Amino acid sequence: MKKKILAMAFALASLALPACAENYTLRPGDQLNIVIVQEQDISSNLQNSKETPYTVRPDGTVSFPLVGQIQASGMTVDQFTRYLRDGLSRYYVEPDVTVNIVQLGGVRVHVFGEVKKPGTYELTKGHTIMDALGASGGFTWDAAKKKVFLIHQDDTNKAIKINLNNMLKTGNLKDNLELKEGDILYLTKNGRIDFARDIVPFLSGAYMISEIKDNND
Incomplete structure (x- = not known):
């Protein structure tokens, strides 16, 4: 019985997925879906982000049109979203920025x-x-x-x-x-x-x- 319990415990452990907490900080390899909305969806003008996620590079950076290179590693998703919003505000009026992690x-x-x-x-x-x-x-x-x-x-x-x-x-x-x-x-x-x-x-x-x-x- 003990053997079965232990075997089940390790099987479940290998299948378990981590929960993304609010304080999760971005790291190299994370893939991000970024959607920008203002009157019309302007994401497609920047990059087809719905199909091609942005990946945090090994040096911790992400390059985004108009905003440039961002040191994303160490930021929370909220911090990264605010940084993007501030950068795009120079070109668009109150852009609505949504960032989701699609793969850790x-x-x-x-x-x-x-x-x-x-x-x-x-x-x-x-x-x-x-x-x-x-x-x-x-x-x-x-x-x-x-x-x-x-x-x-x-x-x-x-x-x-x-x-x-x-x-x-x-x-x-x-x-x-x-x-x-x-x-x-x-x-x-x-x-x-x-x-x-x-x-x-x-x-x-x-x-x-x-x-x-x-x-x-």
Whole structure:
């Protein structure tokens, strides 16, 4: 029975879609549908945006006719909408600007240790620890589910300890943290963990993989 419950949990995790909150900030890879309306629909005069979404470039920018290059990465949808509206107001009277995210960009995370398919995975931004574990096939029977470590790329000296066992038993998902670009998830074996021996070797390897991929994109 426990096996079936765990299998279902990871199947659901791999299918789950992240919710777009109001404070979601744009990032490279996000695709935006932009519609501008004023007396007549002027979107087609700028670009056929209903058919061709605007993509946030790797450097975080979006180019829009008349407004120019916008540093969109880090803006919320509302902030980006206001920026566009202000820029277009120089050419149109009170333009009605609507911006929707049609597809979220991805984040690369590295899953190592006691999982069935360790490796680097690209997940949609907003996905969580459970989603990454689902993508990597779930944990092995040797995994110490009370000792899952999350390491952020911008703070490799600190490992956040996650009690996956508690999450699965209680359904309390407060520790099911959203993953960021370059995050490492490491599932230890049952037994004592040695950070220097068991985790540090994966840090340089993971970021080397990321650097190589970036240079070849």
